[in-house]
Amino acid sequence: MRCRKCPKRAVLGLPRHNTAFCGDCLTEFIRTQVQRAIKAQQMFSPEDRILVAVSGGKDSLTLWEILLKLGYRVDALYVDLGIPGYSSRSKEKVEQFAKVVAEPCGSQLTIHTVEEDAGAGIKELANLIKRPTCSACGTIKRYQFNRVAWQNHYDVMATGHNLDDEAARLLGNVLQWQEEYLQKQSPSLPASVEGFAKKVKPLYRMTEREIAAYAVVNRIDYLVEECPMAKGAKMLVYKDALNRLEAESPGTKQRFYWGFLDRQEKSSAVAPSMSQIDQTTLQPCTVCSQPTTAGTCSFCRMMARAKTALK
């Protein structure tokens, strides 16, 4: 197979675009798509300071690399969850990337260690408070990323969520008719109230396979290993179902998620905006001051329960 843009050998076919690219043209294509996403969703400008949430996996390290290559002012935060073996291997990948690729560009890595903060790693913590590990992990990561972005005056927080993540999440939300979650499923969420950082997903136009191919072509050394806590997760079932549909009809995932975004944009002309809803429903947490719908936010309630159980 030949590259559709130059005479070189193709390294990846992209059936959803009915094309194929060599390594150089794939790199150019993906960086262009990311830049297009940033502009289309008004995510940030070259003057803004961006905090990328990194895990050591392909998506977050690729996002960090692309934003650096595109010349944005970007730093990164890694949350060490304390999962035996897995966390140390993922942290090693992040630290190596920071040292070799990011620091020479003036980009800094911050590490937050859950065990130092909570007195236990994520698995023990989840057991103590009797919540599924992935649910406790999500609460902690969302809280810490927002806290670090807000306290350090970053203009925006970026995550490596891709088209597969968003399409699978959409499928899950539609299957359960979780309308309140559907409303928040946008690649760009505003800093709606005091204490909330703006959140963006610059990889939402790219599939996981395209991002993984970019990482291989550009020698980004990421952790291939899957989080042991994710085994049996619903998201993986939804992704598998969508990939089977994609194999039969290339472009399904894109049509599903982008079609949703088109409809969301049209309905935003008549429905209250995310900011308006947040401003009427959120208030500062009585413990930490981060915005919450309850008196005390879910993170602080979780930490209080964990500290009681640890005594």
Next chain:
Amino acid sequence: MKVHLSHPTRDVVIQGPKRVADIFKELNLIPEAFLIIRGQDLMTEDETVADGDSIEIRPVISGG
């Protein structure tokens, strides 16, 4: 050929030469969920893997 797979990590031996697309079929894998890597290079589905080659079939799906 030697084929390295992940989740769980294992090596299997397949009779070659064989096209990448046929390797996917033989192992009952969806191409959209994997990359095929020989050495440090990606391979497309129409390329052929020689009998003496070693390849990695790398999953690209992540997340919980």
